[in-house]
Amino acid sequence: MENIHKTSARQLTIIGIMSAFLCISGPFSIPIGIVPISLTNLAIYLTIYIIGKKEGTISYLIYLLIGVVGLPVFAGFSGGFTKLAGPTGGYLIGFAFMAFISGIFIDKFPNKIFMCFLGMLIGTIVTYTLGTIWLAYVVHLPFNKALTIGVLPFIPGDLAKMIIASxxxxxxRKRIKSAGLY
Structure with missing residues (x-):
């Protein structure tokens, strides 16, 4: 008989708490054009550090679903499917890949800051790529113009967020584990 891994009540609770953390952090943003500066990626990095790749990615997907159904959890206190279909939808989808990729590195190398930073950097590059392709498509821009609007202004801040998370x-994570909370 196959051993089936079941999610415990504790795991479900922490996933819910971290989804709530994302819902609280995500709306805070600074509008600088089509793509706003938000705390979403910092919240994702910290979520992955706290609960790991699998549960952290699930937490983000729950947050995404909450936003898509219309609750105002996205940047600028917005929500709805139109956000996913709009200019920033590629970044919202890209964040799921960022969570997963960052989580691979953070789970495998939890005590190696450089490797964790590298995972966040790779995940962020994937997010930038998906977001820029989608932005260019939706707004009918050449890729390089979409890159100028949707990536270049965010690089310094996103690097700072990665350093903060690292x-x-x-x-x-250490304090939460030592307290027996996860």
């Missing part, structure tokens, strides 16, 4: 994430 430094704070392991400390938060």
């Amino acid at each position: 430094l704070a994430g392991p400390q938060i």
Whole structure:
């Protein structure tokens, strides 16, 4: 007989808590054009550090679903399917890949800041790529123009968020585990 892994009530609770954390963090943004600066990626990085790749990615997907059904959890307190179909939809989808890719590195190398940072960087590049392709398609821009609008202004801030997550994430994870919360 096959051993089937079941999700415990504790795991479901922490997934729900981290989804709520994403819902609280995601709407805070600074509009700078079509694509706003938001805290979503920082919240995702920290979520992955705290609960790992699998549960962290599930938390993000729940957040995405909550936003798609219309609750105002996306940047600028917006929500609905139109956000997914709109200019920033590729970034919203890309964040799921960012969570998963970052999680691979963070789970495999939890005490190696450089490797965790590298995972976040690769995940962010995938998000940038998907987001830029979608932005170019929806707004009818050449790829390089979409890159100028949707990526270049965000690189310094996103690098800072990765550094913050690389430094704070392991400390938060350690404290949560030592408290027996996860």
